[in-house]
Amino acid sequence: MKLSGSVSALSMVSLLALQSVATAQGTFDRSKAPELGPPPKVSLPPIVTRQLPNGLKLMIVEQHELPLADFVLLVGSGSTADPANKPGIANLLSAMLREGTTTRKSLEIADQIAFLGIRLFPASSWESSTLSLHTPTAQLDSALALFADVALHPSFPANEFERVRKTQLTELLQLRDQGAAIASIAFPAIIYGSAHPYGAPAQGTEASVKALTTGDLQSYYEANFRPNNATLIVVGDVTPAQVEQKINALFGSWQRADIHQLNYSEPPKSGTTTIFLIDKPGAAQSSFRIGAVGVPRSTRDYFALTVMNTILGGSFTSRLNQNLRETRGFTYGAGSRFDMRRAAGPFLASAEIVTAKSDSALLEFMKELNGIRQPVPPAELSRAKRYLQLQLPGNFETTQQIAAALVPVALYGLPLDYFNNYVQNIEGVTQADVARVAQQYINPGSLAVVIVGDRKTIEQGLKSANVGPILIRDITGQPIQ
Amino acid sequence: MKKSSLLVTLCFLIGSGSLATSLRAQVTPKIQFEKYKLPNGLEVILHEDHSTPIVAVDTWYHVGSGDEQVGRTGFAHLFEHIMFMGSQNVPVGAFDQMLEAAGANNNGSTTEDRTNYYETLPSNALQLALWLDADRMGFLLPTMDLPKVNLQRDVVKNERRQRVDNQPYGRADEIILAALYPKSHPYSWPVIGSMADLSAASLADVQNFFRTYYAPNNATLAIAGDFDPATVKKMVEQYFGSIPRGPQVKRRTTVPAVVIPRDTFLVLEDKVQLPRLFYTWHSVKGFSKDDAALDILAQVLAGDKNSRLYKKLVYELQTAQSVSAFQDGSRLDGKFQIDVTPKPGQKVSDIDRVVQAQIDSVISNGITPRELQRAQNTYKASFLNRLASVLGKAEVLNSYNYFVGNPDFVQQDAARYERVTAVDVQRVAKTYLGRPKIILTVVPEGKKEMMLTASGGGR
Numbered sequence: 045m046k047l048s049g050s051v052s053a054l055s056m057v058s059l060l061a062l063q064s065v066a067t068a069q070g071t072f073d074r075s076k077a078p079e080l081g082p083p084p085k086v087s088l089p090p091i092v093t094r095q096l097p098n099g100l101k102l103m104i105v106e107q108h109e110l111p112l113a114d115f116v117l118l119v120g121s122g123s124t125a126d127p128a129n130k131p132g133i134a135n136l137l138s139a140m141l142r143e144g145t146t147t148r149k150s151l152e153i154a155d156q157i158a159f160l161g162i163r164l165f166p167a168s169s170w171e172s173s174t175l176s177l178h179t180p181t182a183q184l185d186s187a188l189a190l191f192a193d194v195a196l197h198p199s200f201p202a203n204e205f206e207r208v209r210k211t212q213l214t215e216l217l218q219l220r221d222q223g224a225a226i227a228s229i230a231f232p233a234i235i236y237g238s239a240h241p242y243g244a245p246a247q248g249t250e251a252s253v254k255a256l257t258t259g260d261l262q263s264y265y266e267a268n269f270r271p272n273n274a275t276l277i278v279v280g281d282v283t284p285a286q287v288e289q290k291i292n293a294l295f296g297s298w299q300r301a302d303i304h305q306l307n308y309s310e311p312p313k314s315g316t317t318t319i320f321l322i323d324k325p326g327a328a329q330s331s332f333r334i335g336a337v338g339v340p341r342s343t344r345d346y347f348a349l350t351v352m353n354t355i356l357g358g359s360f361t362s363r364l365n366q367n368l369r370e371t372r373g374f375t376y377g378a379g380s381r382f383d384m385r386r387a388a389g390p391f392l393a394s395a396e397i398v399t400a401k402s403d404s405a406l407l408e409f410m411k412e413l414n415g416i417r418q419p420v421p422p423a424e425l426s427r428a429k430r431y432l433q434l435q436l437p438g439n440f441e442t443t444q445q446i447a448a449a450l451v452p453v454a455l456y457g458l459p460l461d462y463f464n465n466y467v468q469n470i471e472g473v474t475q476a477d478v479a480r481v482a483q484q485y486i487n488p489g490s491l492a493v494v495i496v497g498d499r500k501t502i503e504q505g506l507k508s509a510n511v512g513p514i515l516i517r518d519i520t521g522q523p524i525q
Numbered sequence: 526m527k528k529s530s531l532l533v534t535l536c537f538l539i540g541s542g543s544l545a546t547s548l549r550a551q552v553t554p555k556i557q558f559e560k561y562k563l564p565n566g567l568e569v570i571l572h573e574d575h576s577t578p579i580v581a582v583d584t585w586y587h588v589g590s591g592d593e594q595v596g597r598t599g600f601a602h603l604f605e606h607i608m609f610m611g612s613q614n615v616p617v618g619a620f621d622q623m624l625e626a627a628g629a630n631n632n633g634s635t636t637e638d639r640t641n642y643y644e645t646l647p648s649n650a651l652q653l654a655l656w657l658d659a660d661r662m663g664f665l666l667p668t669m670d671l672p673k674v675n676l677q678r679d680v681v682k683n684e685r686r687q688r689v690d691n692q693p694y695g696r697a698d699e700i701i702l703a704a705l706y707p708k709s710h711p712y713s714w715p716v717i718g719s720m721a722d723l724s725a726a727s728l729a730d731v732q733n734f735f736r737t738y739y740a741p742n743n744a745t746l747a748i749a750g751d752f753d754p755a756t757v758k759k760m761v762e763q764y765f766g767s768i769p770r771g772p773q774v775k776r777r778t779t780v781p782a783v784v785i786p787r788d789t790f791l792v793l794e795d796k797v798q799l800p801r802l803f804y805t806w807h808s809v810k811g812f813s814k815d816d817a818a819l820d821i822l823a824q825v826l827a828g829d830k831n832s833r834l835y836k837k838l839v840y841e842l843q844t845a846q847s848v849s850a851f852q853d854g855s856r857l858d859g860k861f862q863i864d865v866t867p868k869p870g871q872k873v874s875d876i877d878r879v880v881q882a883q884i885d886s887v888i889s890n891g892i893t894p895r896e897l898q899r900a901q902n903t904y905k906a907s908f909l910n911r912l913a914s915v916l917g918k919a920e921v922l923n924s925y926n927y928f929v930g931n932p933d934f935v936q937q938d939a940a941r942y943e944r945v946t947a948v949d950v951q952r953v954a955k956t957y958l959g960r961p962k963i964i965l966t967v968v969p970e971g972k973k974e975m976m977l978t979a980s981g982g983g984r
Binding site for chain 1: 630680912
């Protein structure tokens with residue numbers, strides 16, 4: 045055996061030179077990628093829905109792999125429901141939910157979270173506020189009691205509010221350290237203007253946060269945290285009957301009320317492509333945010349846009365990343381996205397670009413934003429579609445992933461069979477669809493190019509790039525007084 | 526979703542509603558696995574989980590930045606990037622294109638101790654991942670050239686800019702490592718490396734590094750998810766079995782002694798609004814006797830709102846914006862770190878007095894049973910969370926296999942935290958946080974006078 049072993053090892057060397065290897069399974073050609081069998085059948089877990097008499101909707105998915113459960117209370121109001129002159133309320137309210145209830149003090153809530161080994165975290169977004177619970181089911185009853193108390197009986201204690209306000213003001217100060225954060229706040233302020241809710245800073249301003257009171261939080265809470273404005277998403281090692289019974293007991297007496305429906309004003313019309321340069325002296329990289337007002341989530345072009353954006357900047361092999369990272373090495377990563385909301389959210393392409401290549405990168409960005417308007421090669425289209433279709437099952441693996449996937453279904457009223465039809469809807473997107481939505485929604489002649497970087501190093505090059513006029517802005521995106 | 530093959534040996538104690546009872550009922554599951562070795566030395570670990578029709582393929586190479594040579598810091602991580610640039614049968618760019626077309630997500634990462642490469646993909650595409658990973662394990666060099674190296678050198682330099690140079694407080698870590706460890710210590714430089722060393726890396730370095738470390742006998746392949754074991758074993762044999770064994774890899778098993786004779790005060794100017802204080806003590810390596818007690822100590826000091834430092838500095842006095850603490854136990858050595866960001870207008874010397882008083886209080890008076898219980902319960906739940914995805918399980922199997930030689934160590938690992946007593950926590954606080962330390966103050970540019978120059982504990 046030893047002898048024959050060494051003989052086969054020798055013959056292997058010569059075979060390797062021919063790119064073909066003898067193995068226990070016989071000879072195979074390593075130069076050919078394996079042919080794959082058909083993808084596994086996608087069977088997404090059924091969503092069970094219930095509604096409490098007070099209007100609270102339940103979406104329940106059983107997942108019994110581990111003794112864990114996730115609960116997401118999704119309230120259909122976020123920072124866009126902040127009164128126009130008081131940005132930052134939804135954000136501060138969310139930070140205050142764990143700071144005290146009518147029967148629990150701030151430190152008691154924190155003590156129970158750690159003692160139970162659970163995660164309980166509030167968050168707010170443009171159009172929703174969430175309270176998320178991740179718990180081992182061994183602690184389910186205690187965890188749910190805490191979850192319901194925090195959701196339903198926040199008391200906004202004055203002393204805790206002053207502390208949280210101070211923390212928030214310091215966070216606003218610290219944002220100045222980060223070019224990427226400055227760019228992400230300035231970009232929507234520039235394309236929407238401060239009069240539109242999507243242009244206001246969700247985290248508030250120094251002035252607005254200083255002026256807010258616990259009364260503002262209480263009013264917002266009373267107006268928006270109502271069962272008829274909420275969905276409770278439940279995923280994990282539970283049964284619908286068990287969930288309904290427990291939630292009824294805890295949330296059944298939550299009082300409904302009329303919810304003020306927001307009407308968004310039209311965003312300002314975009315002008316010709318303009319560079320908005322924000323100085324960050326000595327920055328090693330320039331933060332690029334290039335885009336314009338995009339589309340609402342209800343757009344009929346959702347699937348075509350999703351495929352188009354996957355090709356443009358939505359995956360590692362997308363054009364922006366391939367060009368700016370994998371061909372030119374200007375950045376660690378580049379991408380693009382359509383942030384779809386109730387009204388038209390922003391489209392933006394972004395990257396952190398090495399300072400010395402800011403002008404060259406701008407030209408490459410523009411090249412790709414123009415290029416995507418031409419018909420895409422069939423192989424590239426096909427790869428993007430397969431990527432979106434075939435990674436779907438992997439997005440439904442853990443309880444947290446499933447709960448996150450259900451949030452847009454609840455928030456934007458998508459059909460319950462939305463994911464079951466997803467593969468088919470992506471399949472229906474044609475080359476012509478991609479070209480059409482690119483031409484309709486990406487207009488290289490009317491983009492806002494927000495760049496936060498070292499002005500004295502990059503301004504001349506950006507000017508020479510001749511993409512558009514340069515306006516200098518402050519760190520909030522406003523003209524410098 | 527179908528039942529997983531996790532052996533969930535839960536005892537369903539029907540609790541009387543008492544928290545203590547229900548917490549005891551939560552048991553960390555075992556992970557069923559099969560481990561074997563190919564004749565060329567490649568270790569293979571298989572774990573079946575049919576709950577979702579996906580598979581994770583996770584290859585660990587037993588090499589990290591700690592194996593780098595002086596003058597070539599950052600090379601292990603640069604090499605990780607180069608592994609995605611194609612190999613003999615995979616043209617440049619095709620690695621990611623083929624995986625995306627199959628619905629896969631993939632990435633890699635580098636630490637001081639190891640480098641990993643992973644794909645999560647629909648179960649029908651498992652063979653593709655094995656083919657791609659085998660090709661770069663066996664046949665990376667034939668198509669390797671300087672342009673590939675140069676391209677990823679630029680990408681990695683931008684990664685460094687994004688994570689370090691253009692990140693507030695981003696350079697603190699490399700200053701601390703250089704001060705804490707002697708120059709010859711493998712953890713004295715950061716994983717990302719220096720710009721100068723990244724510039725110096727050559728094609729010959731890539732070839733030598735590959736020949737030294739990227740051989741089947743220095744790697745472990747973990748596959749977790751929806752597959753048939755008999756079929757997968759055949760595929761693994763087909764794709765990896767003929768890759769020749771490399772030379773025996775000699776890695777360090779010891780490190781130079783770390784001697785900090787007295788408190789060392791350092792300052793770094795940065796583009797920041799607020800200063801930040803970093804305290805770093807030499808501690809112990811991962812999985813060693815006091816490692817879990819130090820993890821619990823970090824949780825007790827800064828893990829949540831009731832932790833000692835958070836409660837005093839952020840909650841009560843409100844002189845600090847944030848505080849964190851962690852024990853960082855790696856393969857060969859470890860450190861314990863606390864950092865505090867003062868609120869605007871607060872002096873770092875005042876913050877320091879409170880930090881020292883809180884540490885001294887743990888050393889002198891110990892911790893309460895409730896503090897211990899909170900920290901232990903938080904850890905207990907974290908073990909369940911790591912098992913929620915097939916990639917999480919593949920990583921757990923690889924990690925335990927590498928660090929303790931047993932892929933299914935999750936229950937024993939959980940037990941390490943269960944066994945920690947209040948006396949242990951007090952003892953490790955005294956032993957390790959009583960030592961002289963490195964104290965770095967990151968200050969706004971031009972404000973060196975804000976640095977801490979003497980510590981309240983005064984050792």
